[in-house]
Amino acid sequence: MTTTAAVSCLVRAPREDARLRLFCFHHAGGGASFFSSWAGRLPSDVDVLPVQLPGREARYREPRFRDAGEAVAALGRELGPRLDEGPWAAYGHSMGAMVAFALAAARLREGGRPPEALFLGAYAAPHVSPTLPSPDRYDDRELARLLVGFGGLSPQFLGRDDWLRVLLPVLRDDLRICATHRGAGLPDPDAEGARLPFHVEAFTGVDDPLVAPDAVRAWERYVHSFRMTTLPGGHFFPRQAPDTFFDRLNPALARLLA
Template identity: 80%
Template sequence: MTTTAAVPCLNRTPRADARLRLFCFHHAGGGASFFSSWAARVPSGVDVLPVQLPGREARYREPRFQDAGELVETLARDLAPCLDEGPWAAYGHSMGALVAAALATARLRAGGRGPEALFLGAYAAPHLTPTLPLPDRYEDRELARLLVDFGGMHPQFLDREDWLRVLLPIVRDDLRVCASHSRAGLPDPDDEQARLPLAVEAFAGLDDPLVDPARVRAWERYAHDFRLTLVPGGHFFPREEPGPFFGRLNRSLARLLGEPPPVAPPAAPG
């Protein structure tokens, strides 16, 4: 692939030598740093490109999105030069799964180059009753406690009012994005002809207190080629139990690269 000029939502220029670009979309309240270790965990031919949404981390001064349709429209425009250049795939975690699926749909409808595969983690299919809280349902202390309960925040920050004043507005705006999923342009799950013509692999944590695997499986109504993979861990299994998750993800990435599957490390004795 050729080297693409910098785009607003990427922290760096994509690698010119990559055989596959993996665009990664973070969870509600999160940022691109969630994927900081991924480049060292995936095949060398894959260029991991965390997508940084505005209003957090390196883009904290920029206004945040509250509407899924506006967010996807902007991402489709800003990322178009990268997506058109060569093979790409996408991974979205929690809220990021909604964003990744909507971006793939928008690209295909516009006649652009779609992803080779779509990987979705820890998010119920959007036509179901939302599992993430509604943005204004909880007071600040209640919302903070909920974030702690499913692993989205360290308990020590419950007593940091200054920190919560920064984090909670970000979380609420991201939850507004999730609540506006009907404007994201996803296929109609009741229309088999509208299903995405690509491989979709969804991941669910066996100990996820927020999202039941059966609700993740319901993504099968959005794609003709679907697989559900259950992995150890809670809502943030790529961080909590990375070994099994990356073992499965890397087998799928190797297939896209036309490489033999990676050899699993030997089991620990005993």
């Protein structure tokens, strides 16, 4: 069973003076606060716009998505007018990479403005082995230990069942979004004519225990222009090695501005 959320997904209004809007999509179990420091690290002409999915942080009272197709359709309805207003790009981290790519593909199918580029971090291309575990494979304690192991959860949560009762249902529903990605209208990676006409810049952490570099590189089968960068750190390299990450992201954004 899925739910339909009344999406109000941008944490703030876009800036009218920006030359490029960068819509940012968070990881499974996360929220828009993952990107709270980004505006101070990126070129001033780039408007950083974190996207908040329902059911967490300031939107914690809203019903969560559990299906990728539903999530992408709802995001398209709200963000579509913003995406058509001017040049835009997107960064998606882990689950957010799949969501950002599916949203861009949907905009093209619907005749909307395509992105100048997509930046995809820490997520395998959809046709290879899943990056994240099945939502029902582990019980709560096993899932919590798994999260701690790859850096997605502080070890202090392991002794706090009350905190886990709040966090883990959000994570499991996000994992359901990942598990239903085939319903999000992604192109066929085996069809040369289905490749999308924008650039993808993929990032992977050299010590990421969840996704291998070759699985990230496989995104090149979906687009005409592709580049991959390997960074120090694990699954959450933007937090683990921020200086190196922004040193790689900023020149790519500068090329779009130029």
